[in-house]
Amino acid sequence: MKHVRGFTLLEMLAALTVLALCAAAALGGFAQGARALQQSQGSDRLSLAARSLFEALGEGALQPGQQQGIWDGVEWTLQVRREPTAPGLALYRLELSVAAQGRQQIFSSLRVRTQGVRP
Incomplete structure (x- = not known):
């Protein structure tokens, strides 16, 4: 009678268990990466929308106060306040x-305008 070498059923179950644990860990990592x-x-x-809205202000006149609107599905609120500065500048x-x-994200910027001169 020949001695047959191979895996036992218990060894196969252990290998499949280790394989299942590794696969579950890998899928968890992929899900976290997708999130x-x-x-x-x-x-x-949101950052691109804010940049576009700031650019839309351009070099035109600014009025203190609050403005609201929707741009490409993004709700925005702009608060403009005048800050103290040197004479002749706003x-x-x-x-x-x-x-x-x-x-939601909040962005802040400063703009300078020369008083009495319209761009």
């Missing part, structure tokens, strides 16, 4: 809040 990518894309969208603080899909 992080989705959050990053949401933040990028310094404005712009605070822009953008929100979409349960995320």
Whole structure:
């Protein structure tokens, strides 16, 4: 009678258990990566919307107060306040809040205008 070498049933079950644990850990890592990518894309969208809104202000006149609106599905609120500065200059603080899909970000910027001169 020949001695047959191979794996026992217990060894096969142990190998399959280890394989299942490794696969579960890998799938958990992929799911976490997908969630992080989705959050990053949401933040990028809000940042791009804020940049576009700030650029839309251009070099025109600024009026202190609050403005609201919706831009490409992003709700925004702009608060403009006049800051003290040297005579002949007007310094404005712009605070822009953008929100979409349960995320909100706040951006702040300063703009200088020369008084009495319209661009």
